[in-house]
Amino acid sequence: MSLIGREFGLKPHQRKDLQKALRDENHPTTLKLKELGVTYGSEGKGRGAKSFLVKAAQLAQAAPNVINLKPKVRPFFRPAHSGRLNSKAS
Incomplete structure (x- = not known):
């Protein structure tokens, strides 16, 4: 959500209001x-x-004999990594 806040220029209280709405x-x-x-x-x-x-990712038409097919889920607007990047060469 912090990425969304930065992308749309939301102030902290605006981001909290958005989270409350979501x-x-x-x-x-x-x-x-x-x-x-x-x-x-x-x-x-x-x-x-x-x-x-x-x-949720859209799946192609499943074969009729497939049972209990769960939709694949991918993060949307989520950082690719967490933590700090090490800029120093070891």
Whole structure:
């Protein structure tokens, strides 16, 4: 969510308001994102929690004999890595 905040120039309180709206399953923004296959997710609790948007990948027509096919999920607007990059050569 911090990446989304930076991309759209959101102030911290605006980002928190957006997160609050995304947690509300009946909010118009959440409903529209759900139509697009995007859901809000979070990992952890408190100050160290990470939140993100997840978009379910569209699958091709499955064979009729395939049962219990779960949709593949990929992170949406989630950083490629966590932590700091080491800029010094070892």
